[in-house]
Amino acid sequence: MKDKLTFELTRRSFLGTAIAGAAALAASPALAAAKTLNVLSHKVHQTVLGSGDGDLLKDWKGANDADVSFTTFDSNPLQDRLFREAGLTETDYGVGYIVDNRPTSEIASLFDPLKDYLDRNAIEDFGDIAPGLVEGMTVDGKLIGIPVRHATQGLFYNEALLEEAGISAPPTTLEELVEQAKKLTFTSKSGTPVTGMILASDLAVFPVMFARAFGGDFITRDFKLVPDPAALEQGVEVLRGMFEAGALPRSYATTKNDDQVTWIQQGRAAFTVLPFARSAQLNNPEQSKFPGKIKGIEFPGSSSIAGSKPMSSVVEAWGMVIPRNAKDKNLAWSFIKEVSSKRVTLGMALNGNGSVRVSSYADPALIEKNPLAKVEAKVLANARAAFPPFPEAARAQATMLEEVQLAVLGRKPVKDAVASIIERVKPMMPA
Template identity: 60%
Template sequence: MTHHWTRRQALQSALGGAAALAAGPLWAAGSTLNILCHRVHQTSLTTGPAGDLTAPWRNSANAECVWTSFDTNPLQDRLFREASLEKTDFGVGFVVNSRATPAAASLLAPLDAFQAKAPIEDFADIAPGLVSAMRFGGKLAAVPFRHATQALFYNEALLEERGIKAPPTSLEELVDQAKQLSFRSAAGTPVVGMVLASDLAVFPVTFARAFGGDFIGADLALLPDPDAMEKALTTLQDMFKAGALPRSYATTTNDDQVTWLQQGRAAFSVLPFARHTQLNRANQSKYPGRIKAIEFPQSQALKGKSSMASVTEFWAMGIPANAQDKELAWSFIRAMSTKANTVGAARNGNGPVRVSTYNDATFAKDQPFAAIEAKALANARVPLPAFPEAARAQTVFLEEVQLTVIGQKTPKAAVAAIAERVKPLLKA
């Protein structure tokens, strides 16, 4: 049996005088595993074509699951507040990579001893870039569960209209095609080559990685290759000047990217692979079935020398260090991380963190870009590691990128400013 507490129910219970809720859910620990999650985590493990994946574990462990769900930020706040108490009744908490700072990780139980005693099946199959982002001081703090990795989406019909027979195989070819695809289509629609949101670091980081660079490396190295970042900003500025990015770039949002692709107002964009279904939905898109995805291409100079480190965001399962039954919690994490349950959760709508899942016929048959996504996932990394001043660092970074793209600053000056302004934030 499973139970689910929504945020409203939790608040109503608190207002009704359930003092026990301050320390944990209504149900006591013991044969109960209390789980702090986002609703998508519960749904992907309990509802959908693959059914309730927790049932076999609940039967074998003689335990029940109590799910308490919140939206992302309230969930993280509640998790770390609970983990800061003397003890908590929550056994498992889902943590998002952007909040997994060393300080936050110190509130979670190191999992290496559990992994050594009762290992997760084929742990090496879980994408290494996700696992490494959950290691602090060499210790594993959480097990990846759900990811969203970025792809380059393109409108096949618009490419064909301009006589382009295949999507780009290099960054340079992408830029060239984006310029060709800034035109008025046969349907009379003004088309821009590429649409990108200006308020997300994902996009300039993606371009920097295409040149072999980065904003902040996994080891907190700021601008590990300044020349690569300068090339990335030069490329984006050139695309804007050529009309291959929207004139409204400075105010373009993530939702605009989806809408513009669906309406045929843009030929290219960068979005998670999971957006494929939405982009091609017949009741929303003017080009159902014609919007396709590839891995974001590297610069021609790097082809064959290195792999593209696609940008990914992800959730992981951790155990609060003050949890009362860590063995039960690990048993759950271990069971939900098997190959079979990863496939099942994927069929229920989860973004599978195992590379092998994309080769499973029961999942891949409904995923036209499974092989492409698997390749991207294998080398994917988070946009930047979590650290206390990460949000401010991203804001500074985006300010400099926006000024550069619209031509108010040179790429070289912007890179120098990023280095100068972000460096103190890394030390804070």
């Protein structure tokens, strides 16, 4: 009896194990890929490449018998990790994503120059990639990164609030923007207190944009610090005047980038400055009280420079780099070449990526999905980074923002604040 019971239990155990094993085999892939490319990136770079049936790299993975393993971080931790990995004797990461304001000469030396790769195995229609973005990935005359994503700043406005205030069209000059922002500092019919404009105080984007509206800048591409002090003074004076009029939030000193999105979606602000790629989020009916009513245009320059100099919006761009100490550089370049192709670039754009290719913006599918495509393409043509990369860039930015905030809040005369920016940042500039 005991032997029979033992036999039955053993038989049941065997059958259960066999069935479970068969099920596990059926649920798993038939064969694992022979190679894995490890990639360091932000989560958004992985997301826009799609997954499942929408995986834009599906064909590339099959052709190369390779999988892609992403390790993702937020922007600053990502850059720190990338530079540490590239500084080791060897790294397991074949491709990293770098922001255009980070590669100093020293950092650029950690990555392979890519001209030889392009010469040996060219990227499809490389000239179609916006020249300004390529320039941003060129350090000491050497191309170290292939542009893959950009965030070009535009002026967003709530069309419903403009109409409620009797404004028939968005501003075409900075002066009109200020006038409308002040008029739109009111209580809407819904009872919501509205601030004319909301801007984050901890980002260099905004004072730089206002300085450029008058033909000025913070630091030029050739490292000229505040080339036109009067223009920067005019830009900061405008911000201060808006704050004094209540057209910037009372909480300006602590306002963050995410606040801009929320306030516009909820109708608490009429204007803001954000990347064009944010349009879909701002008009998302699940998040926004004004879906379809939040529009985007080029940030306007001052009427004082109209026709003499194009407005240069701020752009931040990402590029793909190959660490000098990477193991399989051929696979890494093959990945970069595929991601840079017209097909994948357009696919990423349809998934919300800022396309680096000019041709993408003329594609009917993208125009249908992104009504701002043509405007964004126009703005991108003259856009440039808020400042060029150099070793003390982060400290220089923090110093500039500190002085601008003091001036906007009325705690320091604007002229004195601009003079302090020049005096304090000058020792930080590269020799």
